[in-house]
Amino acid sequence: RTRMSTMHETTVTAPVNIAVIKYWGKRDSALILPTNSSLSVTLSQDHLSTRTTIRASPDFPKDRLWLNGVEEDIAASKRLINSITTARNLRAALEQKLQEDGTTAETVVPLSKWSLHICSENNFPTAAGLASSASGYAALVSALGALFNLPQSTSDLSRVARVGSGSACRSMFGGFVAWQAGVSDDGHDSFAVQVADRQHWPELQALILVASDKKKAISSTAGMQTTVETSELFAERVRSVVPKRMEAMQRAITERDFATFAEITMRDSNQFHAVCLDTYPPISYMNDISRSIVSLVHAFNAARGRVAAAYTYDAGPNAVIYALKDDMRDLVELVTYCFPRDESTPPEAFYPDSFAIFDS
Ligand code: 2P0
Structure with a gap:
């Protein structure tokens, strides 16, 4: 029925x-x-x-x-x-x-x-x-x-x-x-x-680089709780850093100012991971591949003589890179050259706007 x-x-x-x-x-x-x-x-x-x-x-x-x-x-x-x-x-x-x-x-x-x-x-x-x-x-x-x-x-x-x-x-x-x-x-x-x-801002693109597909050791929920309880650096971040950055970031987006958007993005990712290390016991989400991608992005920006790409990392080692469309093409070429994909890379890897997979 x-x-x-x-x-x-x-x-x-x-x-x-x-x-x-x-x-x-x-x-x-x-x-x-x-x-x-x-x-x-x-x-x-x-x-x-x-x-x-x-x-x-x-x-x-x-x-x-x-x-x-x-x-x-x-x-x-x-x-x-x-x-x-x-x-x-x-x-x-x-x-x-x-x-x-x-x-x-x-x-x-x-x-x-x-x-x-x-x-x-x-x-x-x-x-x-x-x-x-x-x-x-x-x-x-x-x-x-x-x-x-x-x-x-x-x-x-x-x-x-x-x-x-x-x-x-x-x-x-x-x-x-x-x-x-x-x-x-x-x-x-x-x-x-x-x-x-x-x-x-249609020219802005995101590229996801999977540095590891392992499950993270410490969940965000548990990790942030320990940070609140133990990190002094965190208190400073909440009090004096984030409010300024929220304003500057909204302005950068409104004005499509990529250099400012990118610098704040990288600095905030770095501070978030610094606060994780300042947690006691410390929390470490990035790995060696994450850190070499940080260096690569800074080298790319130095070579261009301007801030052309920004990395950001969440509670894990995988990178998300923001860049404008024209720069993203070159960046993807550079990343694929530096981190050749292995056999296990799934065929659905694609860009732009954007999802590329690099296995450790
Ligand atoms: C974020 N993350 O802003 C930050 C950056 C991870 C690092 O939001 O406990 O899964 O469910 O509120 O939302 C991860 O935290 O934690 C997160 P709950 P959630 O994206």
């Missing part, structure tokens, strides 16, 4: 983002409120994204979720429960409002009371060690917003993505995105805003 009339389904995709001003540190771990604002570039959905389908039905006995085909235990994840429950509460409020407004009860589908089946897939190898929680929670919350027909703005919904994973709030937008840390205890002022859309 088909129950199509009572089945509702939505599919969305959400992209990965790479921070140029790094988020590292929480002032509230339960609500995922950061110690400092951050800023990122959202990558193209074609290469790195999560695709999530959600189905709601009165016939489902409970919520279930599959990640890349493997069922996850929702009850074991506070983050999943928090984000799903928050979206469901927004839907319940909407249903109540529609009823109060006089919409006949039969036309208000009680989606807030139905259970969900959630299916989420990354279009990139999870083993490649690239951030998947950002696109994952952004896709989940975008799909819930669409399924529930929520009237909230994207910035409002970014708050819901934030309680799943901090960096996910930035993946709710394309282009250049700031996550404003806020100062409140309840998180109402901690959400993402778009600084500029992708079309604002």
Whole structure:
């Protein structure tokens, strides 16, 4: 017997983002409120994204979720429960409002009371060690917003993505995105805003260099907690460095000033990794290949007599390089010459805008 009339389904995709001003540190771990604002570039959905389908039905006995085909235990994840429950509460409020407004009860589908089946897939190898929680929670919350027909703005919904994973709030937008840390205890002022859309600066490209596809030793969540508790350098970063950089970075993006954009990006990556080393016991995410790519980018810039490329590293050894289109062509040639790919390099390596793989 088909129950199509009572089945509702939505599919969305959400992209990965790479921070140029790094988020590292929480002032509230339960609500995922950061110690400092951050800023990122959202990558193209074609290469790195999560695709999530959600189905709601009165016939489902409970919520279930599959990640890349493997069922996850929702009850074991506070983050999943928090984000799903928050979206469901927004839907319940909407249903109540529609009823109060006089919409006949039969036309208000009680989606807030139905259970969900959630299916989420990354279009990139999870083993490649690239951030998947950002696109994952952004896709989940975008799909819930669409399924529930929520009237909230994207910035409002970014708050819901934030309680799943901090960096996910930035993946709710394309282009250049700031996550404003806020100062409140309840998180109402901690959400993402778009600084500029992708079309604002189409010549800017990102190249991803996979230096290792091993899983990282210390998770971001655990690592940043230890940093907050032990690093003195970190306190200085939060107090006096990041606020200045947030302003300068937004100006560089608005003015399409690549040299400034690139220098702040490299300096902020370097400071983030310095703060990790200042953590006690120290955290070290970059490896020898990461460090030789740093040297290569500085040599490339020195040879050009200007800042033509910028590296940035997250909580792992893989490099993301930003450059303008004309310089990216030469940079890719240089990198492939210095780091010849081995047999195991997957054939999907491509550029521009951009995904190249170099195995150690
Ligand atoms: C960032 N990272 O700004 C920084 C730079 C890693 C290094 O956001 O605990 O996975 O889920 O809020 O978002 C990684 O942190 O941590 C991260 P949670 P998340 O992109």
